[in-house]
Amino acid sequence: MMDTIAMLPHAIPGLGFAFALLMVGIMAAKWVPWLPLYQTIGIVILANAVNRLSYVTRITNAALLQIGRELEESAQVCGARRLGTMWWVIAPLIKPSLVFGGLWTGLLVFREIGMPLLLSGPDNHVLSVRIWSSWESGKLNQASALGVVMVLVMGLVIIIAQRVALLRLFEAQQATKLA
Numbered sequence: 001m002m003d004t005i006a007m008l009p010h011a012i013p014g015l016g017f018a019f020a021l022l023m024v025g026i027m028a029a030k031w032v033p034w035l036p037l038y039q040t041i042g043i044v045i046l047a048n049a050v051n052r053l054s055y056v057t058r059i060t061n062a063a064l065l066q067i068g069r070e071l072e073e074s075a076q077v078c079g080a081r082r083l084g085t086m087w088w089v090i091a092p093l094i095k096p097s098l099v100f101g102g103l104w105t106g107l108l109v110f111r112e113i114g115m116p117l118l119l120s121g122p123d124n125h126v127l128s129v130r131i132w133s134s135w136e137s138g139k140l141n142q143a144s145a146l147g148v149v150m151v152l153v154m155g156l157v158i159i160i161a162q163r164v165a166l167l168r169l170f171e172a173q174q175a176t177k178l179a
Helices: 002-011 014-031 041-051 053-065 069-077 082-110 114-119 127-136 140-178
Strands: none
Touching (some): 014 041, 053 082, 114 127, 127 140
């Protein structure tokens, strides 16, 4: 059931999802004014997180399927409780998948334009909305420069992630040779 709920946002187009969330934000601004959703960066983050939840769920499910039940049983035999087993055994094993899911989601969200464009307010433009606004107002040089900045930042993040992954792989190979 949880898996089905996590996959529901994948079936709804991003703009439709953003429109529904915009309506929720407007209602929240009227009925729950202390909850800052309407035209804040919080609603953009919430929309992107929920909309990309299905991707990270698939990555996490694949990582969890690779973990044998024996590890959990061994932890329970040694006296670990359910939460301790999750924290000390399962979490370190799926940590690379969670990091990859977060990185991949972040890169997908970084270039997203539809939902942030619909949900942004006058004071919370993300980079993709700023590029769109510059393009629409005829500031093509500024839009192009911001596009280059976006590509450079995304490239830098990817290069750093690859370097860290290669370093970890090298350390693992060295540890295997020593053992």
